[in-house]
Structure formats: structure tokens, C-alpha cells
Amino acid sequence: xxxLRSVYISxxxxxxxxxxxxQTYHGDFIGLHFGASNFHIMDGHSSPLIFQGTxxxxxxxxxxxxxxxxxIIDGSFYYDNLFTSADNFNxxxxxxRFRYSLFCSASHNETAARRFEFSFxxxxxxxxxxxxxxxxxxxxxxxSISSWYWSHSLDFSTMFNLKLSDRDCIDFRVYIPLxxxxxxxxxxxxxxxxxxxxxxxxxxxxxxxxxxxxxxVNAHMDYRHQLxxxxxxxxxxxxYFVTYDQPDQISMYMNNFRLGMFIVLNQ
Amino acid sequence: xxxxxxxxxxxxxxxxxxxxxxDEKYGLFPVKIVNWxxxxxxxxxxxNSSATEEELWNVCSQLLSHFDDGHLTLINxxxxxxxxxxxxxxxxxxxxxxxxxxxxxxxxxxxxxxxxITYGKIKDCNLxxxxxxxFYPANNGREWVYDIQDVIREFQSTDGIILDLRNNxxxxxxxxxxIASVFVDREITYCYSRMKTGPGHNEFGGPVAKVIYxxxxxxxxxxKNVLLTNRLSGSGSEIVALIFKNLSYSTQIGxxxxxxxxxxxxxxxxxxxxxxxxxxxxxxxxxxxSPEGIGIIPEISxxxxxxxINEENDKVLEKAIDFLLE
Numbered sequence: 318x319x320x321l322r323s324v325y326i327s328x329x330x331x332x333x334x335x336x337x338x339x340q341t342y343h344g345d346f347i348g349l350h351f352g353a354s355n356f357h358i359m360d361g362h363s364s365p366l367i368f369q370g371t372x373x374x375x376x377x378x379x380x381x382x383x384x385x386x387x388x389i390i391d392g393s394f395y396y397d398n399l400f401t402s403a404d405n406f407n408x409x410x411x412x413x414r415f416r417y418s419l420f421c422s423a424s425h426n427e428t429a430a431r432r433f434e435f436s437f438x439x440x441x442x443x444x445x446x447x448x449x450x451x452x453x454x455x456x457x458x459x460x461s462i463s464s465w466y467w468s469h470s471l472d473f474s475t476m477f478n479l480k481l482s483d484r485d486c487i488d489f490r491v492y493i494p495l496x497x498x499x500x501x502x503x504x505x506x507x508x509x510x511x512x513x514x515x516x517x518x519x520x521x522x523x524x525x526x527x528x529x530x531x532x533x534v535n536a537h538m539d540y541r542h543q544l545x546x547x548x549x550x551x552x553x554x555x556x557y558f559v560t561y562d563q564p565d566q567i568s569m570y571m572n573n574f575r576l577g578m579f580i581v582l583n584q
Numbered sequence: 585x586x587x588x589x590x591x592x593x594x595x596x597x598x599x600x601x602x603x604x605x606x607d608e609k610y611g612l613f614p615v616k617i618v619n620w621x622x623x624x625x626x627x628x629x630x631x632n633s634s635a636t637e638e639e640l641w642n643v644c645s646q647l648l649s650h651f652d653d654g655h656l657t658l659i660n661x662x663x664x665x666x667x668x669x670x671x672x673x674x675x676x677x678x679x680x681x682x683x684x685x686x687x688x689x690x691x692x693x694x695x696x697x698x699x700x701i702t703y704g705k706i707k708d709c710n711l712x713x714x715x716x717x718x719f720y721p722a723n724n725g726r727e728w729v730y731d732i733q734d735v736i737r738e739f740q741s742t743d744g745i746i747l748d749l750r751n752n753x754x755x756x757x758x759x760x761x762x763i764a765s766v767f768v769d770r771e772i773t774y775c776y777s778r779m780k781t782g783p784g785h786n787e788f789g790g791p792v793a794k795v796i797y798x799x800x801x802x803x804x805x806x807x808k809n810v811l812l813t814n815r816l817s818g819s820g821s822e823i824v825a826l827i828f829k830n831l832s833y834s835t836q837i838g839x840x841x842x843x844x845x846x847x848x849x850x851x852x853x854x855x856x857x858x859x860x861x862x863x864x865x866x867x868x869x870x871x872x873x874s875p876e877g878i879g880i881i882p883e884i885s886x887x888x889x890x891x892x893i894n895e896e897n898d899k900v901l902e903k904a905i906d907f908l909l910e
Contacts, residue, residue: 364853367590403857461851505780
């Protein structure tokens with residue numbers, strides 16, 4: 318207990334020390350990150366059961382941090398083997414996301430010790446989630462059905478940035494889709510082997526929905542530390558949740574932790 | 585937590601998922617006289633939280649028996665038990681013997697297509713005989729169905745062919761359609777398929793025409809043929825029979841087919857690890873009726889009993905030979 322308290326106190330003191338050296342920085346950065354994803358999904362189209370598992374979550378990110386405008390382009394990939402209460406069922410899940418975000422500085426507060434900045438803006442996001450549901454037979458692993466969720470959205474996004482020092486900062490970003498176009502399978506399953514109009518052929522576009530249909534929240538919290546002049550270390554946490562009710566209820570969420578590096582292109 | 589509690593591996597949750605899956609996804613309610621809501625009450629009253637797996641199995645299978653559907657099956661977790669909603673007399677399978685046909689009726693019988701196709705010329709006449717045991721894939725995964733091309737080439741000079749689909753319970757649609765196409769002389773719309781579009785028992789999309797096309801000229805066989813069926817000719821075999829009904833040079837002989845034409849079967853997962861296979865689409869004929877639960881009725885009805893086969897008689901095949909030689 319005492320050692321835990323010591324960790325807390327030293328962490329808080331370290332953060333306080335960083336505040337004393339706060340300074341802003343601008344520039345272009347490109348980064349590569351690796352990490353783990355803990356994913357949960359219930360897709361009524363395929364199975365009423367909740368599947369969950371932990372997999373990989375690499376991502377690549379480009380940031381342009383300006384004095385008033387920030388641009389972020391990021392691509393993420395996720396892969397998990399998911400399990401449920403019945404151990405003869407399992408699901409292979411691939412997810413991917415590509416996003417461009419634009420943030421405009423709305424307000425900032427700068428002191429000698431630190432700088433807070435609040436920005437808002439919009440983003441264009443494409444998020445893809447494909448699941449192959451399997452069941453284990455005595456000799457083979459058979460696929461029972463495939464399902465997908467593919468959303469293309471225009472999002473409202475906000476960013477809160479706290480510069481802790483000239484080397485450290487924390488970003489907190491939230492994305493909420495306002496208009497989405499979602500591709501999902503048809504209601505009727507196509508477990509047949511040569512029926513190409515439904516589950517086995519993924520459609521790129523589907524139904525257009527407005528907030529709060531296709532309700533989704535994607536939150537990122539990234540801590541960055543400049544190791545060297547051109548190298549920045551980043552530790553990030555991401556939370557994502559989405560729920561949609563066509564053709565059957567699908568809900569999923571994931572917690573992702575990543576560690577990676579940015580190369581400073583110019584500063 | 586964010587996804588809700590989700591069904592758990594309990595008898596009550598498993599029963600509820602079982603019932604709801606059928607209620608919302610099963611595609612043949614319009615042609616089945618089943619009061620599924622009443623059966624829920626009956627079944628649920630017989631299940632409690634301490635019900636054994638056997639008790640749950642018995643209740644679920646009894647509910648399924650009301651559909652009398654060969655595509656509706658419940659399978660336990662380790663695949664050691666299997667319940668099919670359509671229960672036929674097991675002795676029906678003994679009304680056919682390929683070994684008898686090979687020894688008594690065929691001259692130099694051959695087997696191809698990874699053991700799935702047996703063929704040969706009928707003794708003392710210029711007729712070809714082809715038996716296809718299944719439309720499922722071969723055990724080694726090879727595309728066995730294309731071997732029919734060699735058989736058809738070999739039979740080009742025959743006066744007629746007997747295609748035997750007795751005891752063939754179906755399989756992959758791509759295989760039965762390929763076999764049927766060999767005998768087709770033109771583009772044929774043989775049925776319509778309607779897919780479920782919502783959870784209501786009668787929520788269906790519009791009919792989609794199912795069309796078959798003939799293959800290249802040198803791979804066709806458009807002379808007289810006889811299709812042999814029995815009550816165990818199901819699913820894909822019935823689709824072949826449905827297609828052959830459009831051919832003026834084809835005659836179906838034997839017994840009515842199984843009556844399980846529900847296309848597109850889906851495997852649903854139950855919380856206790858059982859799987860439930862069910863059809864999602866409704867097949868209708870061009871006149872709007874459905875052969876589901878009825879089967880495809882032959883032009884000439886003949887059937888074998890187990891005794892016939894034991895006495896080395898195949899009345900169905902004999903009738904087919906006589907018919908083609910007339």
C-alpha cells in the first residue's frame with residue numbers, strides 16, 4: 318500500500334515539475350505505433366452471443382500542428398480472435414479505420430508554466446469491421462456466417478491539448494459522427510455456399526443515418542514526450558463504442574493501448 | 585457491460601435464444617402451419633433454471649418437430665447428437681442399393697468424381713446410367729462435379745440417360761446446378777427465391793428468379809432422360825427435379841422427393857454451444873405455390889421396399905429402363 322502511495326505521489330510531483338517548463342511547439346510529425354486492443358462485440362445478425370478478445374492494434378499517424386489549425390491523418394488496423402461463453406464458437410475479427418481531422422483553435426490559456434488549448438472541428442472517418450463466425454466441429458473449424466459493419470462518417474470533433482513542458486504534452490480528442498453512411502449485410506442470412514448477393518460480398522456503401530442513429534464515440538488520450546530533437550515518444554489510449562440497429566442490433570467497444578514514435582519532419 | 589448482459593449458458597437463456605432465432609429468422613413460416621407463440625409457452629413451461637441438457641434437448645427437438653422441415657436441425661456441442669425436424673422411416677434408405685445396380689444392371693461400372701459419381705452403360709441396351717450420391721464437396725476438397733463432363737462425353741452416343749438421385753440428400757447448390765445444367769437445352773427460370781427482410785414471419789423481399797443456363801454445346805446431353813428420385817432425394821436433388829420438370833424430354837420416376845427446398849441454410853449459435861441450422865429463404869414456383877413440405881412429384885410412381893432390394897430387384901430402375909426403351 319505504501320509503495321503504491323509512493324508511486325502516486327512521485328507521479329503527481331513529476332507532472333507538477335513538467336508544468337513548470339511548459340512551452341508550445343508546432344510542426345509536422347509522422348508516427349508509427351504498436352499496441353493491443355481489447356474488443357467486445359455483439360452482432361445480432363450473426364450471433365446473439367457477446368464475443369470478446371485481445372489482439373493487435375498498430376496505427377500510423379501524421380500531424381500538422383499549427384498555431385491556429387491542426388490537421389491529423391491517421392490509419393489504424395486491429396485484429397482479434399474473439400471468444401464467447403461457449404468454447405466451440407470463436408470469431409476472427411478485422412477492423413480498420415482511416416480518418417482525416419481538422420481542428421481549429423477555439424481558446425487557449427497560456428502561463429509561464431503551461432498552456433491549455435481547446436480546439437474543435439470536424440473529421441471524415443471510414444471505419445470497417447469484418448467478423449467471420451466459426452464453430453468447431455470434431456475435425457474442422459467451419460464458418461457459420463460472416464458479417465460486417467462499414468461506416469463512413471462526417472464527425473464533430475474536439476481536442477483538448479495540455480502542454481506540460483517544452484518536451485511533454487497530453488492530447489485528448491473526441492469524435493462523434495453526425496452523418497454516417499453504413500454498410501451492413503441484409504437481414505436474411507446467406508449461409509449458402511454460392512449465394513453471392515449477401516454475406517460473402519461486402520458492399521462499400523449502405524444507408525445514410527443522422528445523429529443519434531449509429532451512435533458512436535471515439536476518444537483518444539495521447540501523452541507525448543520529445544526524446545530527441547527529431548524523435549517524439551507517444552503513449553496512447555483509445556476508447557471506441559458504436560451501436561447500430563440495422564438489420565439487427567450491433568454494438569461493439571474497444572480499449573486500445575499503443576506505444577509509438579513520431580519523427581519530427583519540421584518544427 | 586456496454587453491450588448489455590447478453591445471453592448466458594443457462595437452460596432458460598438457451599431456450600429463449602433458440603425460440604427467438606426461429607421466430608425472427610426462419611424463412612418458411614408462410615408455408616408451415618405452426619403456432620410458434622403457443623409453442624413458446626408450452627416449451628418455456630417445461631424448462632426451469634435447473635433443467636438438464638437432455639431435458640432441454642427434448643423440449644427443443646419436440647418444438648422443431650412441428651415444422652417437419654429437412655433443413656431444420658439441432659446439433660449438440662460435440663456433434664454427437666443431431667435432430668432433424670423431418671423424421672422419415674429409416675428403412676427408406678434400404679430401398680436403394682448402388683451395389684445391386686452395379687452388379688445386376690451395369691456393364692463395366694465405373695466410379696469417378698472422388699467416389700461420388702457411379703456410372704456405366706445398362707446391360708444389353710444403349711442407355712447410360714449415372715448415380716450421384718451427394719452434392720456436398722469431396723472429402724479431399726477436389727471439385728468433383730466437373731468429372732461429369734467426361735461421363736457425358738462417354739455417353740454422347742447413347743439413346744438416353746438415367747440420372748439416379750435416390751438417397752441423395754443434397755449439398756452445395758453450385759454442384760447440383762452444375763449437374764442439372766448439363767441436361768438443360770435452354771435458359772430456364774425454374775423457381776423464385778424470396779429472402780427474409782425483417783423479423784416478422786411474413787416479412788419477405790420480392791421474388792428473385794432463379795435461372796439456369798445450358799453449358800457449351802459439346803458438354804450438353806439433351807436426349808431423353810429419366811430422373812430417379814425417392815423420399816430421401818432432398819434439397820439439391822429436388823432442385824434438379826424442379827429444373828427437369830421444364831424439360832420435355834425428361835421424365836421423373838420413383839417416389840416424391842423429400843420436400844425440403846428451403847434455400848440458404850444458416851448456422852445459429854446457442855449459448856450452450858449447440859448449433860441450430862435453419863433455412864432463411866422461401867422457394868416458390870412460377871405459379872406462386874411452394875413445393876416445401878410436399879416435394880417434387882414424379883410422373884411415374886414406383887418404389888422399392890427393403891425386401892425388393894434384398895431379393896435383388898430394383899423396380900424403379902427396371903421401370904426407367906423399360907420407359908426409355910419403349
